[in-house]
Amino acid sequence: MSLPTQARVVIIGGGVIGCSVAYHLSKQGWTDVVLLERKQLTSGTTWHAAGLIAQLRATRNMTRLAKYSQELYGALEAETGVATGFRRCGSITVALTDERREEILRQASMARAFGVEVEEISPDEVADRYPHLNIDGVTAGVWLPRDGQGDPANIALALARGARQMGAQVAERTKVTGVARDGRRVTGVDWVGEDGSSGHTACDHVVNCAGMWGHQVGRMLGTNVPLHACEHFYIVTESIPGLTSLPVLRVPDECAYYKEDAGKILLGAFEPQAKPWAMDGIPDSFEFDQLPEDFDHFEPILEAAVNRMPMLAEAGIHTFFNGPESFTPDDAYHLGLAPEMDNVWVAAGFNSIGIQSAGGAGMALAQWMDAGEKPFDLGDVDISRMQPFQGNRHYLFERSKETLGLLYADHFPYRQKAKARGIRRSPFHHHLQERGAVFGELAGWERANWFARAGQARAYDYSWQRQNWFANAAAEHRAVRENVGLYDMSSFGKIRVEGPEAEAFLNHVGGGDVSGPVGKITYTQFLNPAGGIEADVTVTRLSETAYLVVTPAATRLADQTWLARHRGDFRVTLTDMTAAEGVLAVMGPMSRALLERVSPNDFTNAANPFGTAQEIELGMGLARAHRVSYVGELGWEIYVSADMAGHAFETLWDAGQELNLTLCGLHMMDSCRMEKGFRHFGHDITCEDHVLEAGLGFAVKTEKPGFIGRDAVLRKRETGLQNRLVQFRLTDPEPMLYHAEPILRDGAVVGHLTSGAYGHHLGAAMGMGYVPCAGESAAQVLASTYEIEVAGVRVRAEASLAPFYDPKGTRLRG
Structure with missing residues (x-):
């Protein structure tokens, strides 16, 4: 067998996904593309797929990719001469x-x-x-x-022929047996043919399209690809x-x-x-x-x-x-650059939608590889969402029992996985469990979402209407708005950035200015060169040379990987500190009174204003109090080392009894942040949403030179906004909003809600979504009549660019 000794890319796996990646990279102009298939093309799972090709997926960009697949398959026969069997039957x-x-x-x-x-x-x-x-x-x-619907095998073979016609080399019966590595890069692959031939092909990139073999191929490549x-x-x-x-x-x-x-x-x-x-x-x-x-x-x-x-x-x-067929822990496929390596890419784990997804996934990955940047938001499927523990084989075995069936189960809002649970627990887990917590799971973390009353079933009763915990979350919401609530935020990612150039580095990757005294907290975004939002974080200065970056729980790995890939020559180290500290949020008008009962430190505005952190004594232990809030109230996030977490909880809980302290869950946090108009990364803000259009220009300091995305921010300020992130409140208190409901402006669909939740204090469901506004002022945008479509029914909505709740932020700073 004759294979090149050098290639720009080696694709491992000749199912429909690998063939699509080869086709689309060739279409991008990559001439030295090599695809290696261990047996025969399509012989893994592609050949027996049912071949259903639907358009609608759960998010806008996933739908965009599925629609592209259809258009591609309809045209492939004319291009390649291979009949794909595609027909629109509805x-x-x-x-x-x-x-x-x-x-x-x-x-x-x-x-x-x-x-x-x-x-x-x-x-x-x-x-x-x-x-x-x-x-x-x-x-x-x-x-x-x-x-x-279409013929799965012929779709794959048509893509393979199209790739060959553009210069790609496709080798069957050639198994990759090993790789050569240099640090975080694979430099080449070893292969052996069934005819006894063997060799090594050096390469600039490797793509894991090995389907149900993707997990073991991933390990060979030094990466984590969780599927079963x-x-x-x-x-x-x-x-x-x-x-x-x-x-x-x-x-x-x-x-x-x-x-x-x-x-x-x-x-x-x-x-x-x-x-x-x-x-x-x-x-x-x-x-x-x-x-x-x-x-x-x-x-x-x-x-x-x-x-x-x-x-x-x-x-x-x-x-x-x-x-x-292969299934992933969350029923979404894996796509993108593997976090552990700098030139290993993944397109695998397609959960029985490989045929309808292959065209779009191959196109998106090829564009990403060619440009070095995602062509649009792919957060739903980005491999960096997977946590390291999710490669555990016992975990995958247990979770996969459930994920196949969830494809056709009711897709209720807030639905929680039932299998493979209890893996990551905060230091406060047992304290919350003893007091009625009902847990959900995110990135493996068990998180208290709501608290059951005495005698109430501690389980979800799912519905599209008000679920059984609606009144519980409303009471928790009221406690935070009117008194004081306590909830666990330990699952949020904590990345320590330390070194003599930590300040310069963070000012380079973030739009905010992290310079300033020890204890300063900066709300900022990591931007890409187009001004899109790659991460939404707070940065706390711990010392002259050390900072703590706090990220959403689900994106800690992705955010740390972004930092690592942009570290360049900056003299800094990055350390995941998530499990080292527990975090309790103490929020509400009486939060200061509670902290003054458990600590001798000064929590006044003069000593500890909003946006600052201080080391404190807490009970008989030590902690660090960050004065920030994601619920729009006076409050602190209390960081405490894991060894003293239990003592911290008991101290706060006991002292809070006289104040009627309420334990709260994260459903409360989501409804409060919605009233306050705080954005949720991955929903309201993504890599393709410009920071100015997201309404976050206040967090970007363009007077600071040299940060990623600065030029794009300045350009947008000159050319004007194309979209605005608008907040909505329904005028009817009954309907529920979740996400993706259409936004109608003056009777025409102009967008969709990026997120939704019930505003218990304001008495109606609320949402956010982008509204096109080219050439319009803010006043013109708000002058229109808006409706939100809920299950086919249009519901009148109020629109606002300022937060509906406490628009001037006086309660945060009280």
């Missing part, structure tokens, strides 16, 4: 419960916001479009006319006489999907309890393999399907198929 999703009806109607509203053609249809209209369906129990349907294979079942009937072309049908309440192809019906399932596969590793001989049938496991799905589509009772089963 799709129908039906609901069998009132809750699912609410979900699909909200999805239809979201589709309109994302520019996807959609129509809500009645049960009778469902029957008209799918005459073989038993519509007993159907409460509603949604019709997406531009959804489609699960068994996935479907049946294909014998030919059914008279069966004509039908849309794709999804009945998620029965865990089933239906696809007509060549006069047969394919019935597939995403059952609630999945079967993880290959816990001890995938057999080396695996190629176009099927797994053993398990009819008992599939029988409940088939039984419901026969009732739902009676013609299946008469149709013989031609194929009972069981094949493996």
